[in-house]
Amino acid sequence: MSFDFDVGARLKEVRSKRGLSQRELAKRAGVTNSTISLIEQNRVSPSVSSLKKVLDGLPMSMEVFFTSDEPQQQQVFYKAGDLPNMGQGCIIKRLVGFNHEQRSMSLLHETYPPACDTGPSVQVSEGEQAGIIITGELEVTVDGRVQVLTEGDAYYVTAAQPFRFRNVSNRTCIVVTSHNSARF
Numbered sequence: 001m002s003f004d005f006d007v008g009a010r011l012k013e014v015r016s017k018r019g020l021s022q023r024e025l026a027k028r029a030g031v032t033n034s035t036i037s038l039i040e041q042n043r044v045s046p047s048v049s050s051l052k053k054v055l056d057g058l059p060m061s062m063e064v065f066f067t068s069d070e071p072q073q074q075q076v077f078y079k080a081g082d083l084p085n086m087g088q089g090c091i092i093k094r095l096v097g098f099n100h101e102q103r104s105m106s107l108l109h110e111t112y113p114p115a116c117d118t119g120p121s122v123q124v125s126e127g128e129q130a131g132i133i134i135t136g137e138l139e140v141t142v143d144g145r146v147q148v149l150t151e152g153d154a155y156y157v158t159a160a161q162p163f164r165f166r167n168v169s170n171r172t173c174i175v176v177t178s179h180n181s182a183r184f
Contacts, residue, residue: 007042007045012040014060014065018084018099019098019099020098022040025054025057027057029057030057031054039051083095083096083098084098087111089119091116094108094111096108107176107177108178110174110175112138114172116166125181126159128156128180131177133150135151135172136169136173136174137149137150137169138173139168140165142162143163
């Protein structure tokens, strides 16, 4: 009797379905980025305890990992620490619903530390997005128009409108955003 199971491919599949980068999974599991990479490339065979440690970062049981399909029940509730950071640079963008394969929107909890911005040049969104300032201040530039938004203020950007965000205050700014694209 032979047991032919590709641990590396399965780990990559599960990690990708949950919207996690190798770096994020490594951080959650308390292992190095290279450990995740080497396992996914099948360049190392993890011990049972090492694999369990990695799976605890998902979280996922060994039993579910070694079966072909995960349980069909979709996750409904998320703890703050479970949301993967999809941001870049100084911006933290925690994604709700990252593990829903068929999602058609993105809801993000975004954090902009003081003096943090989306970069020196404008960006263009694939779809529409809207955001509401929860705390702090955010300078929003859309199509050359500039406005400093504070708690309770909001913005709405349509596809193809160039935009830029910048925290011009000395306080951290928190924004909750919704995007009609699941690209995150």
